Amino acid sequence: MTDLLFSRASRRSWLKQGTALSLAAAGSLRVWAQPQQTTLVLGDQAGGLRSLFEASRTLEGAPFAYRWANFQGAAPLFEAQRSAAVDTAMAGDLPVLAAAVGKTPLKIVATRVGKADSLGIVVQPDSPLRSVADLRGKTVIVSSARGSISQYQLYGALEEAGVRREEVTVKFVLPTDAAAAFASKQIDAWAIFDPYYTIAVQQGGRILRDGRGINTALGFITASEHSLADPARRTAIVQFLDRLGRAGDWALANPEAYAQAYSQLTRLPIESSRIITARASVAGRPVSEADIVALQAVADRSARDGILPMRVDVRAITDTSVWKRPA
Template identity: 30%
Template sequence: MRNWPGRALALAMAGFLLGLGALPAAQARDKVFRIAFQKGGGNLIFLKERGILEQKLAPLGWTVSWNEFQAGPQLLESLNIGAADFGPVGEAPPIFAQAAGATIVYAGYEPASPRNEAIIVPKDSPIKTIADLRKKRVALNKGSNVNYFLVRALEANGLTYQDIEPVYLAPADARAAFERGAVDAWVIWDPYYAAAETGLGARSIADATGLAANVSFYIASRPIAEANPKVLETVLTAIDEIDGWIKDNRKQYAAELSPKIGLPADIIERSVNRAELGAGRVDAAVLSEQQKIADVFTRLKLIPKAINVLDAEWKTE
């Protein structure tokens, strides 16, 4: 799990949140659990294709609907306009959303997978190290997980965010810019990362190991989480179960997922081999690490105000 400008985001999100007031009543009426997912979220795609969640939620009187998004910020936007109830994102998007007043909770998470995101350059680029990024154009999805990774990578190598020229692009646009040489480097996550390695011969100058944990979160709208905890717990259990199957069957997973998302199996296998799997409930230690990221974004004025991540904790009796 993974762009919104800080102040602009706050203004935009304020409008989105106006529609949330009627959400609990609507949910109680139609009992449709609306899942937003990302292209790289193969575990959710497997649940969708196999109808597993539909089977597990039917005894509770719920059906399921699905909608795909390119990245975490856009996915969270759908939660905040009341168009979705649940979805996976990276570490940064929920911080930006919370700073803008989003009514969300951290429902669950996947283990840290720092090798699933990297700073990449074209194969013939003279850039060899992060220090070489000074005064270079670096593409990234602002407000996504790689935003924090880039900040940490720069600071660990004696640079600041002001030493580069960030170019804020969603993954598809960033790939196009990267391919035609309009940017010097691209900070990206799997499967886009693996696709650039395989299809473009892109070269990684650093992954997030030792810099950013790259934890994927499952975020839910607070109204749905508080009113229907059993539904949310059932969904998280199903995700953990499919994660266990994927962990033991990575090659088969890649082969089966390939035609579903239009990516070659070798790209998917490369991505999943870098990943840690196993969904669980968010605990205090995980939220403590999230607070560190939020504090960095506050210091850099990437979010409009300081936040307390614990305010978005999902509490059940």
């Protein structure tokens, strides 16, 4: 593969086949406000969190105003949090650590639990690559940026297969761009997460290795330190987290209704939506000691492997005092 440039037509084709996930900013910002209410800007990825709340309706009647800010991956989402454009963000374990390394003023305030098979490495259906060991000497595209859960997945799979990282060329491309390139067969191997992962597989991609046994399947909600320092915003964030917990309980009890709502919001086929929502990070709970230990293990390994340029002290970026909902 010499270039990742692809035609606008090929990108439009991929979008028509099942995703409108990179929602335009105006379309992803819905304001519910009353005079004198504190307004939270809730950062989201690919409509995942918003669809959960819209399906469960647990934000209805909230004592704070809010608007959604949607991003296609964690990297641009944390850029927004770094610039104080969002109050909260949701992401997987490694992107949170990468954001901390990038001096994003954040605190981890809640844990979300999903399934590790919601990401993996996919190849073309007719690819001669049959195992991770076959990636030796090949180029692998990772989405979305350095410090993503997909990079951690790839490096873990390479180590498991006895392949040195130096034997593989790794390039970083944002998910929607990489998806179009993969669909037009400009990418041989792609390390990616849901919903893009499921879409790629349903469009014929073959799974080389999924995240089970490598990734923690933990996601986290972070709040900006600036927002937490404001008493009114801190109270609103706690109220938001209370509703996050209820939304997760509802989704686990009503999987089909959740999938239908997700399909309507993202405009993905219901078959894809059922798979994505069944293994999404849905359950929300306060950050536990086990979560801190698990995330510290990811931080240590990522520093060892050069995914992160330095070790992150997870306790220093976690505030367990914000949300005390019973686990």
